[in-house]
Amino acid sequence: MIKFQKGLVLLLIAALFLSCENNKEKTVKNDALPNTITVQGDRFVDDLGRQVILNGVNVGSKNKEEGYIFQSGPELYANLKKHGVNTIRFLIIWDGLEPEPGVYNEEYLKEIDQRIQWAADNNIFVVLDMHQDLYSVKYSDGAPEWATLDEGKPHTTGAIWSDAYLLSEAVQTSFDNFWLNKPAADGVGIQDRYIALWQHIAKRYANNKTVIGYDLMNEPFPGSSGVQSTMILLGAYGQLHYKLTGEVLTEEQLGAMWSEEESRMEALEVISTKENYDFVISQLFDLVKEFESKHLQEMYQKVSNAIREVDSNHIIFLEHSYYGNTGVASSIERVSLTDGSPDPLVAYAAHGYDLVVDTKAAALAADARVGYIFNQIKKKGEQLKMPVWVGEWGAYYDNSETVIPTAISTVSLIEDYLFGNAYWSYTNDLEDMEYFKKILVRAYPAYTNGELLSYNNDFEANTFTMEWEESNDNSPTVVYIPHLSKLNEEAIKDFTVDKIADSDAGYLIIPATEAGTKRKLSLIFE
Structure with missing residues (x-):
């Protein structure tokens, strides 16, 4: 009886240990994602102090x-x-x-x-x-x-x-x-x-x-004042039209131009440059x-x-x-x-x-x-x-x-x-x-340890790059990846992959290094 009880205790301890290990694995993954988001200066940050891209x-x-x-x-x-x-x-x-x-x-x-x-x-x-x-x-x-x-x-x-x-x-x-x-x-x-x-x-x-x-x-x-804004915009467009063509448009012509979708599209072609657009819109x-x-x-x-x-x-x-x-x-x-x-x-x-x-x-x-x-x-x-x-x-x-x-x-x-x-x-x-x-x-840096300096998806080349400067050695950087199967395994061998259930998507969990370290990530989707 004593042996049985001792064995039972050992089994319970072993089960508890395995349970803790499984929970630990689950907790590690969940801990990579934040519990809340707030503002710090000109950035969104999470409860781990990471810069957040909403x-x-x-x-x-x-x-x-x-x-x-x-x-x-x-x-x-x-x-x-x-x-x-x-x-x-x-x-x-x-x-x-x-x-x-x-x-x-x-x-x-x-x-x-x-x-x-x-x-x-x-x-x-x-x-x-x-x-x-x-x-x-x-x-x-x-x-x-x-x-x-x-x-x-x-x-x-x-x-x-x-x-x-x-x-x-x-x-x-x-x-x-x-x-x-x-x-x-x-x-x-x-x-x-x-x-x-x-x-x-x-x-x-x-x-x-x-x-x-x-x-x-x-x-x-x-x-x-919306009525006034309409008159300002039409007047500004008339000025621009005269500047470009020398032709004076009457109020009736300007109003008719803007009242129909087709003629409006033609007018919008004129203000499809930054200079012309600024000339009109800034007058409001x-x-x-x-x-x-x-x-x-x-x-x-x-x-x-x-x-x-x-x-x-x-x-x-x-x-x-x-x-x-x-x-x-x-x-x-x-x-x-x-x-x-x-x-x-x-x-x-x-x-x-x-x-x-x-x-x-x-x-x-x-x-x-x-x-x-x-x-x-x-x-x-x-x-x-x-x-x-x-x-x-x-x-x-x-x-x-x-x-x-x-x-x-x-x-x-x-x-x-x-x-x-x-x-x-x-x-x-x-x-x-x-x-x-x-x-x-698309891929993006959801939660970045430190300051996110830049990131970019090149949709023609099927690449993703990001640069950042780390601020601590505790919080991982988390990058969302829409298609994990398209990544070269060698390129991500040093990272943890946290796959989202029932999908090919997931997160790259990038361990932190020393504060002040500038880092770069380059990925190719094959």
């Missing part, structure tokens, strides 16, 4: 009948992990969150909770984006009807959906009244309700490590500055104050105005803490779209214009001393080969500038798109 996609539904939730199960998030997504911009809609003034929709929030958990299960972080298009559910998505004070003005649409920003008196008036904080029927200012809603959300997720931050408003629009600067420096900055500060009362952990993502999408230089600034000091946990959440977005020519974006837009974003990020996250770009929706060069051009800019990014947007057919499989799903 690589992701927008996920959401603008459909009220779907409850403003993208209809999928956990398999979506498992697939996104296989495709190298480490962050999603998750759309949340005011109309769904607050169907009545001061009444929050717990069922909708529980659905959001579930998606956040599915993301967490797959090592994916979440930025919550308060989304709107044309301000309201009455015209597209965003604010509830009770917060839409359009004063009965007419709603006018144009050749493409976003033209309504510039044409619809109803949309413009609704924005005007939001910025003026006009009271709804219950007597409370609608902007005050918006601020209180953000505090409610922040309180809910204050201790959630998967949620890394809050994108305070999608593409803020100034309101009725003063108008946009007036809005951003006054109304938008004030709203951002109020929302930030409300969030910081309940949450001092998460990143506040600040977008430029709607006009910043196309390269108008932004005038937004960092928000402050209540003691007046600069809030350190802030990021610049720019969007970058060529003027052909939402048209049939979206896949033919002009490289010069896109380059101009992304350079404006880069300069603003440097001025703000914040990390940059391009929360929207792309929107190609086309599976032809013509998209590939356009996607490569924009991805190259994202890599050159070390931007975080979230492609717009996930659809049920995105994973079948050739540009998604060939370009968007």
Whole structure:
């Protein structure tokens, strides 16, 4: 009996030892991936102090009948992990969150909770984006009807959906009244309700490590000054046309040119150089500055104050105005803490779209214009001393080969500038798109020990390179690889390969060396 007990004890110890060893192996792999992400200076960093490249996609539904939730199960998030997504911009809609003034929709929030958990299960972080298009559910998505004070003005649409920003008196008036904080029927200012809603959300997720931050408003629009912006742009284009041709275009000719998609495409050819584009788009600067420096900055500060009362952990993502999408230089600034000091946990959440977005020519974006837009974003990020996250770009929706060069051009800019990014947007057919499989799903340095100096995918040569300078000897560098089977085993023999289940994708875990060491990684995909 004693021998049996002793043998049993030995067996139990052995089993425990093996269990610990198996757990140790699992823990080593999991420890290579972070638990949370924050901001340090002008970089995103993880809890191991590594520089982070946020690589992701927008996920959401603008459909009220779907409850403003993208209809999928956990398999979506498992697939996104296989495709190298480490962050999603998750759309949340005011109309769904607050169907009545001061009444929050717990069922909708529980659905959001579930998606956040599915993301967490797959090592994916979440930025919550308060989304709107044309301000309201009455015209597209965003604010509830009770917060839409359009004063009965007419709603006018144009050749493409976003033209309504510039044409619809109803949309413009609704924005005007939001910025003026006009009271709804219950007597409370609608902007005050918006601020209180953000505090409610922040309180809910204050201790959630998967949620890394809050994108305070999608593409803020100034309101009725949109009419003035149209006149400025048409006038600037007329000046450029005269400068190039000597021909004077009347207001009627300019308006007619812009009202039809085909003639608009012809006009866009004229501003397909950086010089011509700058001549036209820069003339909006003063108008946009007036809005951003006054109304938008004030709203951002109020929302930030409300969030910081309940949450001092998460990143506040600040977008430029709607006009910043196309390269108008932004005038937004960092928000402050209540003691007046600069809030350190802030990021610049720019969007970058060529003027052909939402048209049939979206896949033919002009490289010069896109380059101009992304350079404006880069300069603003440097001025703000914040990390940059391009929360929207792309929107190609086309599976032809013509998209590939356009996607490569924009991805190259994202890599050159070390931007975080979230492609717009996930659809049920995105994973079948050739540009998604060939370009968007690519190798990238997800978590870098020290300072990431550069990285690049050469899609023609099928190579990936990165350079970095290490800052400690503890944290490994983690590189996402979409096709492990295409790597030469000799080239990665000194690294650990952590394969993602049920896929050919995974991570290269590169052990750290001495702090200050400059390192280079070169990979060829055969």
